[in-house]
Amino acid sequence: MIFLCDKTKLQDSISIGQKAITGKTTMPILEGIYIEATQNTVTLIGSDKDVSIETKMEADVLEAGKIVVDAKIFGEIIRKLPNSEVRIETLENNGIQITCEKSVFNLIYMNADEFPSLPNINENMIxxxxxxxxxxxxxxxxxxxxxxxxxxxxxxxxxxxxxxxxxxxxxxxxxxxxxxxxxxxxxxxxxxxxxxxxxxxxxxxxxxxxxxxxxxxxxxxxxxxxxxxxxxxxxxxxxxxxxSLLPQEYKLLITVNKQELQNGIERASLMAKEGNSNLIKLDIEEDNMIITSNSQLGKVREEVSINLQGEQVQIAFNSKYLLDVLKNMDQDEVVMELTSSISPCVIKNKESSNCKYLVLPVRLVK
Missing domain, CATH: 3.10.150.10 (DNA Polymerase III, subunit A, domain 2)
Incomplete structure (x- = not known):
């Protein structure tokens, strides 16, 4: 096998194939990346049996062939080469030579026939x-x-x-x-x-x-x-x-600016690190939500303006769970639906129905 290719393209292709290689395998062949050169195309495959990633790139193939090389060391070598043309050729005794400008590496390769074949999937578009x-x-x-x-x-x-x-x-x-x-x-x-x-x-x-x-x-x-x-x-x-887990009804509806709520919870959570519970308490009033957190470190009080339809309530959450949700919502205003201090909270975008998030509250000890 002999081929010449652009270093950056090869590096990108290795990086994609490596995403499937976990290193948690008893099969040494699966710690390698499969490389096959044919008709001006080089195919690279990484696999851990559960997931396989195949990627193709253009190359100047002078001699067809296929090998498997250790993905980690091969990836490191290519990454550190100059940004120039790379020549890869197989030698006798299971070796390959990697040449780029004045750098020459020799590396042992494995038998490509031992690499597990990809599942055969009929791509009838679904x-x-x-x-x-x-x-x-x-x-x-x-x-x-x-x-x-x-x-x-x-x-x-x-x-x-x-x-x-x-x-x-x-x-x-x-x-x-x-x-x-x-x-x-x-x-x-x-x-x-x-x-x-x-x-x-x-x-x-x-x-x-x-x-x-x-x-x-x-x-x-x-x-x-x-x-x-x-x-x-x-x-x-x-x-x-x-x-069946998503409540169909609610008794309170809170409309709030997403970024203001997120900022308030992020600041309150600085005091909530104790014991990994990340506990914050929300006092939901007519026009405001008071966010508090007490720990041995100290205490914090934040206030966020809201629009409330329904009764006032006190409820507590793991702040991490609320922040994970808010960070993944992309509209300015969000809606929170609640029924009581011990029932789930549903969070949605105000303007579109493309997402729903449910977070269970933490029971407060009276």
């Missing part, structure tokens, strides 16, 4: 969405994925297409995040994708209107971004029926 939209939806839900490994299904995000809407849902027992967007499809889909997969997909997606094509099989999902494909296994099991 769903096409803009990259920026999907990136935003993942970012707006992935923070609510469960970290607890005892319920593996909650370490994933529900990917649901229903009634021409794409819904992404994550929940961890303390909060729920739901993002919905209209999509052009009549198909119905329900699958649970590992959260770590979607977080890596979000890093590859661009902030533009270019399309990503998504294909499902019973066991896998494929994201096709043109030069790059991400294939992930799906999580097995039934996701919680999230609609």
């Amino acid at each position: 769903l096409t969405v803009p990259q920026s939209l999907l990136k935003n939806m993942i970012k707006g839900t992935s923070f609510a994925i469960a970290q607890d490994e005892t319920r593996p299904i909650l370490q994933g995000i529900l990917f649901e297409v229903k009634d021409s809407y794409l819904n992404l849902v994550a929940l961890d027992g303390y909060r729920l995040a739901l993002r919905s967007e209209l999509v052009e499809t009549t198909n119905a889909i329900s699958a649970v994708i590992p959260g770590k997969t979607l977080n890596e997909v979000a890093k590859i997606l661009d902030d533009n209107e270019d399309k990503v094509n998504i294909t499902f099989t019973p066991n896998h999902i494929l994201f096709n971004l043109g030069q790059t494909k991400v294939i992930s296994r799906l999580l097995e099991g039934e996701f919680i029926k999230y609609n």
